[in-house]
Amino acid sequence: MTFNLLPAPCRVTGRSDLLERRLRRYHPHFQGAVRTLAMRHPRLADLAASFPALLFALAVPRTRLDPARAIACVVDGAPLAQAAAAADLPLWLRKLPPEAFARPVPRLPDGELFRRQIANHLPRSLKLAPCWLQLVAEAAELAHAPMTVWIAREFIREPRRVRTARLRLICLWAWFSSQRTTLGHDLIERPWTPDLGIDAARLAAEDWRTVVALHTNLGRLPIADMWLRPGRMAGYEFVPLDCIAAITEEAKAMRNCLRTLGSSLAHNHSRLWSIRKDGERIATLRISRRYRDPLPNLVELQGPGNAEVSRELWWVARQWLHKHDLSQLDMRQFDWGTAPIDRESWTLLWRPYWLAKRRIPQWLPVAPSRTALELL
Structure with a gap:
């Protein structure tokens, strides 16, 4: 038989100190909200150790997520899987430390296959964890689940070589690589595959962007005035x-x-x-x-x-x-940045992406935009 020789106040104090240390690991900007939720019930406080992501997601819910049902699940002692489902939070996030969460947790891929794959590429560094999660979330939103696993892997392999500056471009190229009936796919010379490294992927995506720019600049009709005669x-x-x-x-x-x-x-x-x-x-x-x-x-x-x-x-x-x-010869030139982009080519190119994602991102507008093209 085991006896706990510590007086009850000491045990309570020790537990409070441990909880406080765990809460301090969350991002300073969100510690107040997380601490407030944890103080509502001991089972909510226990999430700081058993499921840090769930505690954070309930304290700092993303837009249009009502955490009340998930909070009730936790307080009632329901299994963590049930509470996570109520919060629309994948279970694989349970393995991430509090340091990983620097913004509301967006919707992320889940499923048995995805969980097995992503488990091989979780960040070990507390410092890199927030950036890793941001990249994974953006890849999930911009592309698809295989691309999400890929970016997680590449960041773990070479974090300095995975930059967010061209992530949209790489994700667009990867998405169109799997859409065989689209113009975007037709313009790809080297499609995305999971075995590519980050440098090869970046070069292939840049090549695709060059061809996209050619099509949106010129459109389907030949250049009417070649200045000279054959x-x-x-x-x-x-x-x-x-x-x-x-x-x-x-x-x-x-x-x-x-x-x-x-x-x-x-x-x-x-x-x-x-x-x-x-x-x-x-x-x-x-x-x-x-x-x-x-x-x-x-x-x-x-x-x-x-x-x-x-x-x-x-x-x-x-x-x-x-x-x-x-x-x-009439060689009047447009000022740089003022030549119109071909609307038909622009719409034909991006419409499948807009429809599949059920939204038109601000960075990929309906109206042809030379600035948007250059910023991809």
Whole structure:
């Protein structure tokens, strides 16, 4: 038989001290609310040790969550799983320390498979726990459960390399990677898979964003005014790159970055041409104004992989350029950031995401926004 030799007041004091130490582990901004709830009933106070996330979620409920039913479950001595269900809180959060909670807990994925997967990637560092939970919550909201597990894993592996700055972009790319009947999926060259590392995922998402920008800048119709006319000179053929398909094919064949020039084309700052001989692509030419010269110039002329081309080809390109009456060209430019984005392409691209998420995020508005595109 075991005897507790401590007087009752000592036991109470010791329990109070232990509870106070646990409550102090919560974020300072929310300690008052958590402490107030814990003082309402001993069973609520016990949550500080048995289920810190549930105590926090009941003290600092998210929008539209009424914690009354879950609080009643706890006070009545119901199983923690029942109380968590009443609070719409997944049980896997039970393993997180109080330090993890720096804002109201949003809705998070759950289910047997998800619990098993996320359990392998829980944060061990108390310092990193809030950031980990924020990333997991954002990934769950922006993408899907597999992406949520992936971001949890990548953050645990290399926390310094997982930055929130491009999380929206990576999540959008990952979401569209699984939506095979959408335009967003069609524009992806390398889809998201769970075996990708964070650096590879970031590069693939950036590539996708470049193609998205090209489509939303140019739309489905060819560029009406290419400034110059197609033609031949000294055995070389000058072919206009006047639409998305032509630009994309040239970029792939010549291994260059033409797809990044969508904004320049939309603002009437550039025109692109393919130089070919006997049907073979020889070089890519970019025409633009230079400095204060109001007339068109040969600003870039490069071979496959951005290789330098011969002096002869520069001379041929110049001869072709000067076959035109340059004084009659209209090369008025939009100020940067003022060229309209193609509304049809914008809506076609993002509508599936809006419908699936049942909302239109402020960062991805209905009205085409060049700022929103650049901030992804």
